[in-house]
Amino acid sequence: MIVNQAYRFALDPSPAQARALTSHAGASRKAFNWALGLIKAQLDQREAEKSYGLNGDQLTPFVPWSLPGLRKRWNVAKVEVAPWWAENSKEAYASGIRNLVRGLDAWRDSKSGERKGPPVRFPRFRGKRRETLSCTFTTGTIRVERDRRHVTLPRLGALRLHESARTLARRLDNGTARILSATVKRAGGRWYVSFACEVDKADRRPARPKSTIGVDVGIKHLAVLSTGEVVENPRYLAGAARRLRRAARRMSRRQGPERRCGRVGSRRWQRAASHHARAHTRVANLRRDGLHKLTTGLAAKYGTVVVEDLNVAGMVRNRRLAKAISDCGFGTIRTMLGYKMAWNGGRLLVADRWYPSSKTCSVCGAVKAKLPLRVRIFTCDECGLSLDRDHNAARNLAALVSNIGAGVAVHPQPRGSNGRGADRRTRSTTGQVAMNRPPGTAFADQTGTVPPQGGTTNRVLTAAHRKITEVQLVGCPGDRRST
Incomplete structure (x- = not known):
């Protein structure tokens, strides 16, 4: 390959x-x-x-x-x-x-x-x-x-x-x-x-090629797997906050550059700026190393990994959670899993963005109308299931494998079209709504795989079509007039 x-x-x-x-x-x-x-x-x-x-x-x-x-x-x-x-x-x-x-x-x-x-x-x-x-x-x-x-x-x-x-x-x-x-x-x-x-690259095979696992990422726990395994959030940026603050204060006391008068920073300012940059680089390296270890372990062990299509750009607009979300690297996890699963002979499935994985019961399929973020334990009103909400969401993600094509987008090919490993992404235009099913028809085995749900009826609702306006450009490709 x-x-x-x-x-x-x-x-x-x-x-x-x-x-x-x-x-x-x-x-x-x-x-x-x-x-x-x-x-x-x-x-x-x-x-x-x-x-x-x-x-x-x-x-x-x-x-x-x-x-x-x-x-x-x-x-x-x-x-x-x-x-x-x-x-x-x-x-x-x-x-x-x-x-x-x-x-x-x-x-x-x-x-x-x-x-x-x-x-x-x-x-x-x-x-x-x-x-x-x-x-x-x-x-x-x-x-x-x-x-x-x-x-x-x-x-x-x-x-x-x-x-x-x-x-x-x-x-x-x-x-x-x-x-x-x-x-x-x-x-x-x-x-x-x-x-x-x-x-x-030589052709590889995961340790469990027929197993499936759902991965639910979050801030409290970096990742919760459908097997019940919890990957704690190391919070590298929060751990280095004191060091970063001291380095920033030290740099602010020096005579820095002034662009209006063409003044360059003093040597002491340059040294302080170098220390501040190295502190941020250390945090980035630690985060990257942790994400590589997490994604490499998943790709080498499981044949199918299911994750959510998160709107990370919209999530970081929350000024209270933006720093914590950026410190987790949700987008990097999905990118790494995309090419590592292909390198190891597995596949990555991306659930539709509007699939209610946290609000759906992983046993009977009942969907809650509301589930505030402060509620960390999911309690089903139909069958009485009481489970951590992230674990419940991971089990629901794994259950989607039996319904590929309904709310799931597949990335089977390696991302190798350019130097950064990105390629065209295929997205689903439908959202899946889980229906009530007899208790006990969906459960996770030791490998985290949810078996096919026999007798379960799934309804697929067509997502709202986005209005697409065709843009007509006048003149040459370099025309800078706004459309």
Whole structure:
């Protein structure tokens, strides 16, 4: 099975190499801003010419919104725009232009209705201190050295790694991996290199290929499984709150940068800012490590995992729970399970967003009209079941496997269409309403699997259709007029 996978390693560059990395990231930003300025000037010129009564061939020709076209124009203008262009690799400038082309394509597709999700705004100029330092290499010498403690990148030479790259080196030596690109990025006061690779993974099989488990995520408990197992919420951000507050106070006492007068932060402020960034990075690393361990264990053990389609973007709008919800990483859990289940030969089922998993009795199927969040014990008025509400919801999620297609969306393929592992998601447009059924017809066995519910009648209600307005764009793809 061929998948796209990224390997990230921390770097330990020398001071000269750190300056070279910063220079390459600045060159990428320079090319991005230059190309964006060129496009914006051309669009403004066309708008002015239209106001004069010109049209058609009389207007200024379009600037091509493609990497080859913009790179050709950059090669002509780089001597005047950036006389120091020879100090960096050509890949640095191509990286900035490539990022702009992706942003323009995303804005155009969002405006025309071809891209789902929230609206994407027109690209903005990148600031020196506001944007993250990064640069991508796609051609040239990109390799992991034999000692597995150094990597070689174009114009940067051999960079020492903070950790061993044996996990990637073994695959490269065996011929089961091929490096597609390398991205250097500065985050949390440290430089990282990420290799986007095409990996040939061996076919795997979960330990229990025929078992099914429902996973209900929450704030009080990070995850509750249909087997009754509870994964406690480590609350990494809350645990590091004191350290983060002290680091923020220490930074606020220093003389920081002032953009209005062009003042840069003092060295003491820079050191304090570095400590504050490292504290946040440590929290993010701990959270990521915990989620990886949770999702890897589920994918390696169970053949089918059922989760809910949560509206995380809407949940974080609650100002009282936004920080706690963000600390859990609900969206990351679903993303990790998506590709890990495919890598291990399993499948991930996503229940419809409006399925009442917490309000439905997992034994008789009776649905409560209301169940406030403060009520943590589910008590059925029909059969008398008394169970933790999260455990009850997990059992209901596992029971949906017997009714695939009614309120369930399946992700059987690996997410390998781009470097981040994302792919197109299939969503169900129907919501399932559980009906009353004879007591004892649905129960969880030792593997967490709810057997088929014989004799149970399920009614499927069609969800409200969303009104879709077709957007007609006038003029070129670069027209910035709102629709």
